[in-house]
Amino acid sequence: MPDSTFLDSTELVLNMGPQHPSTHGVLRVILKLDGEKVRGTDCVIGYLHRGVEKIAENRTWAQFNPYVDRMDYVAAISNGLGYCLAVEKLLNVEAPPRAQAVRVILTELNRIASHLLWLGTHALDIGAITPVFYCLREREEALKIFENYCGARLTTHAFRIGGLQYEIYEGFEREIKAFCDMFLPKVDEYEELLTNNRIWVSRLKGVGVLNGEECKEYGVTGPMLRAAGVEWDLRKAQPYSGYEKYDFAIPTRQNGDTYDRYIVRMQEMRQAVRIMRQAVEGIPEGPIMGKVGKVIKPPVGEAYVSIEAPKGELGYYVVSDGGVQPYRVRVRPPSFVNLQALDKMVRGALVADVVAVIGTLDIVLGEVDR
Amino acid sequence: MADEQKPGGSPAPSSKPSPPSGQPAKPAPPKPPAPPKPPAVMAATPWESELARDIKEQFGDAVTATSTYVGQNFVVTRPDAAIALLEYLKMEAGFDYLVDITAADWPKRAERFDLVYVVYSFSRNERVRIKTAIPEGFQPATAVGVHLAANWLEREVFDMFGIAFAGHPDLRRILMPEDWQGYPLRKDYSIIQQDERWVRENLNIESGQ
Numbered sequence: 001m002p003d004s005t006f007l008d009s010t011e012l013v014l015n016m017g018p019q020h021p022s023t024h025g026v027l028r029v030i031l032k033l034d035g036e037k038v039r040g041t042d043c044v045i046g047y048l049h050r051g052v053e054k055i056a057e058n059r060t061w062a063q064f065n066p067y068v069d070r071m072d073y074v075a076a077i078s079n080g081l082g083y084c085l086a087v088e089k090l091l092n093v094e095a096p097p098r099a100q101a102v103r104v105i106l107t108e109l110n111r112i113a114s115h116l117l118w119l120g121t122h123a124l125d126i127g128a129i130t131p132v133f134y135c136l137r138e139r140e141e142a143l144k145i146f147e148n149y150c151g152a153r154l155t156t157h158a159f160r161i162g163g164l165q166y167e168i169y170e171g172f173e174r175e176i177k178a179f180c181d182m183f184l185p186k187v188d189e190y191e192e193l194l195t196n197n198r199i200w201v202s203r204l205k206g207v208g209v210l211n212g213e214e215c216k217e218y219g220v221t222g223p224m225l226r227a228a229g230v231e232w233d234l235r236k237a238q239p240y241s242g243y244e245k246y247d248f249a250i251p252t253r254q255n256g257d258t259y260d261r262y263i264v265r266m267q268e269m270r271q272a273v274r275i276m277r278q279a280v281e282g283i284p285e286g287p288i289m290g291k292v293g294k295v296i297k298p299p300v301g302e303a304y305v306s307i308e309a310p311k312g313e314l315g316y317y318v319v320s321d322g323g324v325q326p327y328r329v330r331v332r333p334p335s336f337v338n339l340q341a342l343d344k345m346v347r348g349a350l351v352a353d354v355v356a357v358i359g360t361l362d363i364v365l366g367e368v369d370r
Numbered sequence: 371m372a373d374e375q376k377p378g379g380s381p382a383p384s385s386k387p388s389p390p391s392g393q394p395a396k397p398a399p400p401k402p403p404a405p406p407k408p409p410a411v412m413a414a415t416p417w418e419s420e421l422a423r424d425i426k427e428q429f430g431d432a433v434t435a436t437s438t439y440v441g442q443n444f445v446v447t448r449p450d451a452a453i454a455l456l457e458y459l460k461m462e463a464g465f466d467y468l469v470d471i472t473a474a475d476w477p478k479r480a481e482r483f484d485l486v487y488v489v490y491s492f493s494r495n496e497r498v499r500i501k502t503a504i505p506e507g508f509q510p511a512t513a514v515g516v517h518l519a520a521n522w523l524e525r526e527v528f529d530m531f532g533i534a535f536a537g538h539p540d541l542r543r544i545l546m547p548e549d550w551q552g553y554p555l556r557k558d559y560s561i562i563q564q565d566e567r568w569v570r571e572n573l574n575i576e577s578g579q
Contacts, residue, residue: 045544045545046543046544046545046546046547049545049546051554051561053530053555054554054555054559054561055561057557057561058561089440090440092440216466216467216492217466217517217518217519218518218519219467219468219469219517219519219523230492232492237495238495238497299413300410300411300412300413301412301413301414301439301440302412302439303439303440303442304442304469304470304488304497304499306469313469315469315470315488317470317472317486317488319474322410327474328474328475330470330472330474330486332469332470332472332488336522336526337519337522337523340518340519340521340522369545370545
């Protein structure tokens with residue numbers, strides 16, 4: 001409870017965003033300030049609301065597939081994977097092993113691309129200019145692979161319900177291996193710039209703390225949960241798309257602050273490389289599409305399927321009435337749910353910490369607003 | 371190479387293959403009755419487990435079904451028991467993570483909306499859905515007292531379906547503009563529909579289409 005105001009100042013209401021470089025899109029936060037201390041926040045969202053769930057009800061199951069890429073456009077492939085898995089669950093089909101392996105490779109590559117964009121912009125917000133150039137340089141290599149595979153760099157529409165549309169191109173494996181070899185030393189390079197950097201450490205340590213219990217209470221998942229000491233990753237807890245075949249670790253930290261979330265995401269990039277290396281070694285031969293008809297008509301029913309997206313648990317609740325169009329598609333976006341914890345994380349902190357916390361939340365407004 | 375039969379060497383596509391010998395060429399027999407259509411309801415099967423038995427024992431008539439479909443378990447309850455069930459699952463069974471709250475609109479039903487809660491237990495690594503059917507105008511109790519995560523999720527359900535949660539601390543629209551009229555995810559809300567007054571006054575255009 002605020003007992004007395006700081007420096008006898010009166011409460012100031014400060015509007016931040018929606019057009020503000022550190023809000024990573026069109027997020028508007030109304031800050032109630034006492035001097036430089038944050039007494040409360042109110043998030044205003046919806047500027048990017050396009051009614052994705054409504055659109056789903058007016059498209060066929062397959063036609064809706066490209067739309068999901070436009071939610072978390074930084075990790076479009078994860079979105080597509082979640083949607084395809086959800087519809088496949090309703091259809092009771094599974095993608096063939098070859099398709100699953102390619103899906104894992106591309107999804108992990110997308111995780112790296114997503115984390116790189118997070119790292120670059122987060123560091124930029126804190127005041128470290130250099131890392132963003134490094135991050136975008138490496139992200140470009142990942143985007144080139146997406147482009148070679150399916151012709152698109154950002155909103156890729158890489159997967160189809162039942163498997164893949166495209167066979168991998170010649171040299172795909174070589175390029176993935178080359179990326180892995182190139183990328184690991186780069187992560188060390190970023191860490192050299194930041195991990196022990198005095199300014200970086202003092203801006204992040206102890207900022208925006210959310211412990212494990214609070215994370216569960218707010219439904220916060222992904223790297224934020226793992227940085228609070230909860231070793232939970234859907235790829236391990238409820239494996240999908242063949243993740244159980246790969247050997248990887250779940251990086252965790254104990255403090256649940258912004259610095260720990262940084263460390264967890266850095267280690268996750270290394271783990272992603274580890275998974276990609278295993279997956280690319282033995283891509284099984286065989287078909288790339290499962291037994292899915294030309295017209296997708298799942299039987300009457302419903303399913304909730306979720307995956308570990310770069311930002312946390314991304315879930316799809318799909319309802320079919322037996323028709324060619326979805327009756328209802330609900331997206332459970334990790335960014336939306338995680339953003340809810342912003343108020344808890346910045347209460348009592350300084351204005352500058354709000355910028356750090358929005359960065360560490362790793363939100364994408366396309367996914368928050370849908 | 372010349373000896374190999376080319377695809378083009380087969381009879382012209384227009385000529386139908388002759389019926390196999392032994393079968394007189396008679397008009398096709400009347401079609402067998404069409405295979406039974408898949409049931410118009412979800413082909414869920416009963417969910418047998420210790421937890422399902424405990425829930426039934428604890429809640430009796432308030433729980434109308436414990437079912438499973440495509441390997442996913444869900445509980446159908448009366449609307450007034452949903453929050454008590456959420457609390458029971460959290461306190462007694464370890465379902466401490468509220469994953470999602472959402473709804474679906476079935477305008478032809480008397481109980482128009484399906485309200486759906488998804489909960490997960492870290493200790494059991496198990497997911498359960500709670501479903502409850504509510505009529506239009508019914509105000510289900512808020513789940514914020516049980517899970518803080520319910521706050522924004524319920525606001526979104528309110529915004530999109532117009533389901534007002536009783537006791538919610540801050541029930542405002544969240545994605546749509548605050549003074550928007552209509553609830554977009556209801557089935558009777560057309561995809562090109564919009565709040566024309568709002569568009570005119572705030573965007574200074576006649577139509578957003």
